[in-house]
Amino acid sequence: MSLVEFENVRKEYIMGEVTINAVDGIDFNIEEGEFAVVVGTSGAGKTTVLNILGGMDSATSGTIRVGDKNITSLSDKELINYRRYDIGFVFQFYNLIPNLTAKENIELATQICENPMDTEKALSAVGLSERANNFPAQLSGGEQQRVSIARALAKRPKLLLCDEPTGALDYNTGRSILKLLQDTCREEKMTVVLITHNSAITPMADRIIRMKSGKVIENRVNENPKNVEEIEW
Amino acid sequence: MSKALLKNTLREIKNTKARFISIMMIIALGVGFFVGVKCTNPSMVNMAENYYSESNLMDFRLVSSVGFDKDDVEAVKNLDGVSDVMPSYYADVSINTGASSSVVRLMGVPYDYKDSETINKLVLISGRFPEREGEILLEGNTTPSNSPKELGEKIVIEEKIGDTYAKDSIKRLEFTVVGFVQSPMYISFGRGTTNVGNGKIASYAFIPNEDFVSERYTEVYVRLQKSKDSLSPFSDEYKDLKKEFEEKIEDISDKRLDVFVEENINSAQRELDENKEKFESEKEKAQKELDDAKEELENGENEYNTQIADAQKLIQDGEEKIRQGEIEYQNGKEQYENARAEFEKEFAAYKEKLDSNRKAFEEAKAKFENEQKPALLAGIEELENGIYSLGFGTLQGIEYSIPDGFEEVKEYIRQKESEISVENSLSILLDVKDFLHTDFGDTFDATIDDSATKISELNISLGELKETLSSAQTELDNNEQALISAEQEYETQKAEYTATLEASKEQLEQAEIELESGKSELENSKAEFEKAKSEGKEKLDSGRKEYEEAKADADKEFEKAEKELNDAQKKLDDFSSPKWYIFNRDDNPSYSSFIDDANRVDAVATVFPLFFLLVAMLVTLTTMTRLIEEKRTEIGTFKALGYSNARIVGKFLTYSTFAAVFGSVFGCLLGIPILPKVIYNAYKMMYYMQDIRIKISWPVLIIGVVCAIVCCTFVTAFVCFKSLREKPSELMRPKVPKIGKRIILEKIPFIWNRLSFTSKVTQRNLFRYKSRFFMTAIGIAGCTALIVAGFGIKDAITDIVDIQFGEINKYDIMIVSEGDEKGDFSPLMSTLDKDDRIKDKMLYMQKNITVSSEKAKMTDDVFLCVPDDEKNMDELVSLREREIHKKLYVEDGCAIVSEKLAKILSVKVGDSITLDGTNDKKITVGGICENYIYGYIYITKNTYKDLFEKDVEYNMVLVNVHNLTQDDENNIGFDYLQRDDVKALSFMSTGVKDFQDMIQSMNLIVLVLIVCAGALAIVVLYNLTNINLAERSREIATIKVLGFNHRETASFVYRENIILTVIGTLLGLVLGVWLSRFIVVTVEIDKVMFGRTMHFMSFVYATIGTFLFSAFVNFIMYFRMKKIDMVESLKSVE
């Protein structure tokens, strides 16, 4: 049984008289331990899908199953717990709390988990042990994103969701972030869902989900995922 | 403003509804409160003006000590500027209202009342105006002391009030109620005081003028033309006018009184003087007659007295003599008794001695006869025998020896032998010897000699014995003889003494008889004397009595005549210094207090809104800052597109101006109709006036609105220009988030490591967003301060009454008295002593005085107090220092000054003040005492004497009562006001009540303040929390995504709010103390000092209040926070 299963999921935004189908009845599944990449042009509905999957937004209709939970039927409280214990989120703009140091930003997440990763370990995993006591403003974008990833990883989530994590970063930094994510996926056997509008990244994925105008137009397993070092864009 | 900009602005408003409304509300609050409260005073004043002019309220009320006649009234009426004059009557009478009596002031009303434009227009509540004599109008506002009456009911007036007869002033005692009215003269509970009954006027009533006895009017009401033409009675012009007319009326009064004196007084005085003279001469004559009689009487008395004295002297001498004789007799008797006793004792001893002598003698005699004598006789016989036998023997011997022969010789010898005896033996022997010699020579010599020797020896012994015997015999005989003679002597002596004693006894008895007869003689003469004396006395006494009676009669007549004359003189004197008393509207306490109240509101209104405005500016500042920060990209874009700064700023200015204008309009719309009503209604409880008609004070309104708009736009412009200084490129980029900073606390790991994660965040946030920190803290401090001030004012006013009447002026009743006609207080004091309702009492002088220091002078509402017993005044008037409650005692040579007065005079302990009327003598301030109402100076009676060079004239007795009920009050009032030496009674409870009413109204104002403060608190907190949430929505969304539940999220945000609330509250408590002190001092009037201590509970209330408001806002914000949309908030930064 797949870890994540989407079944005819829809998300509509009603803007006055116009109804926008941001997600238009999609079905797909992701297996445990996979590095899944959702790719599509801007406005294709990727973020919407991820938000719904992350329990930050609700679907208009359809069912989403993660493990043994049916996300769409969770209560508000259950949804909070779902986010708390099952999900790690990496944002495009890092969303670190500016008033907390790198270490504290990670602690912010771990203090509410049941079985968190050691903060130091999470930091060293992203190679930032030296910067533990720096505030976000004292870190470069890539470093901030790494802290963000460390924060997500430290929770030991079932699912790591990343919404264009390299979007705000330069090429090389982006690569190193992607590598970090891929390594984590492989070493920690963590299921990672990554969103990108850049198809060039897809070869590194175990599974590629291609979206267009709110629909999944392709969902295939990449038999030969490449290492990040091997791909260029 | 271009259409696009307007549209943009409107859209902006729509997008930031909450913020716009925040600014609008705070401005509405500030402006509304300011304008609303500021309109209260003009509205109240306006209402009073209308009421005055609609009710044709008098400008002056004239009262004359001699009343007014038509000419007087005419003279006043003819004054230029006087529009109406209404002469009238009044009298205070007593009406029994069941349990007790109450004093009612009756006033005159003309029959044609309803037809004419009268002064002090009465409002007929029900019934009709009187149409004939014996009808009465009662006051329509039944005060508690009035028992309700009905139309047609009969009112019976008591015959006497005090010692005045009601009939002296009114024609009848029974009236029928025909209507109920309300007089504009009485707009509050106070009905004033009187000097009859229990001293308190309980209600007023109107009867027809014709029902009054006097033909002279007792009062005249005057209305000025200017007043009729609606000149505001509160304008300066009116004040000048009032002064001017007071002077004019005084001029008239002088003229009219001259006329009165000439017409009525002078002739009467002349007549009186004549009578006086006549009286004096008659009195003199009568007095002389009396004096003569008295002299005669006295002469007789003198004579009698000397005679009596002489006789008395004689009797006294006789008595003396008798007494002397008696003493002598007694002495003699005593002597006799003593002598007799001594004699008997002596003679008894004598006899005893004699008897013992006799006994001894008899014993000696017996012994001699029986023993010594026989022994001696035997001795003698023996000796004689010896001698004889010796001689005979010797001779016989010789005879025998003679040889026979010698017969002759023998014969001879034989002869001799026969002859021989004891006596001649020797001589015989010797003869023999000689004879023998012749015959025998000396042969027998030796023998004879030897015998002779022996015989002579025996003879000697015999002689001796014989001698012994005879001497013993002689001695015995002698003794016997002596004894006998002694016995004889005794007898003779005894006889002699006895005779002497008998003689003296006889003498004594004679003396006693003589004494007795002397005594009885004296008694007789004494009795005779007494009789003569009492007879003389009786005669004299009857003469004296006759004289006394005559004199008493004469004196009584004199006194009567004199009293008549004096009364006449007094009456004349009363009239001869007649005076017109001019009262204006300010003399009606209701009117002056109404305006005081209105002014007090105005003073509060000046202080508070400033505060609101300040807070409003703060709120606008933070809100606009946030708004502009959010719009920086837009500003940058506009700037990059080449818009001028002015146009860009214009948008925000329009935004804030809109907020200010709408807020002001909204505030005015709410504040002006509501606040004056609420405040006025508080006062309406105390005044019978019509409903308030709101008068908008345009200057105030404009000031308020302009202030709000200017502040708002100024703040906006300030924030805008700060942003505009940045380059467009910088503006386009999101504002660099403020760098997280370590705070000082982190340097103390001991504490820091122990803090929970959220507290760490909170601490950092507090320090990171300094401006928000200050805004919130100041905003909350403002609210707390307002609440503290609200309660502070309440405390200040509550203290006035509680402390002034509960802890300083502790007496229950002030009995106004100047003693009896001699100025003697002892009758009153002894009555009080016996009255067991009375607990403490003290003579007291309290009088109005002008006092000055080097820096200031104070005339009104300053009282000089002189206690009779300054050491024991504590139970009645307790003097102490305010802060430490140290007891103060008035001491000779210095004065204790009440606090506010000392402040006005700006004197401290040790400085000196001068009292009027002391020839500028200075007196040192010895202490400053706590006091709230009026100013007081306390000195001792000695100090008074030193200062004023006369003794204190006490004018009241302060009294404490055990448990005073309303009934007691009335009873005591009636009991004491009946006395001639009591002028009036004033009960403290009345004073307390008046002030409590004032406090009641202040309570409502405090409530208004607190509600406003609450509204302010809510708006400020809501706004600040709102901004806080907006600024941190991204953070909040992030932690939500991380899986924080609502509670955790809330604590992440609220901890800051709570800390800020606590800090703000603490700050506000301090600020509140300043604010309330400032307000209290501003609102205070000269004659009243408000309390200076804040009650602890006020701080507690303020703190709880602020916390509640804060909790309420946070509660509302909780839902907002819950609603923060993670997806929206985390969308890429714009």
Ligand SMILES: Nc1ncnc2c1ncn2[C@@H]1O[C@H](COP(=O)(O)OP(=O)(O)O)[C@@H](O)[C@H]1O
């Ligand atoms: N809150 C919203 N209201 C209205 N439309 C939205 C909202 N969020 C997303 N959309 C629309 O849904 C579509 C999908 O958006 P999104 O999931 O963000 O696309 P992607 O991440 O693939 O660029 C877009 O067309 C966007 O306009």
Ligand SMILES: [Mg+2]
């Ligand atoms: Mg997207």
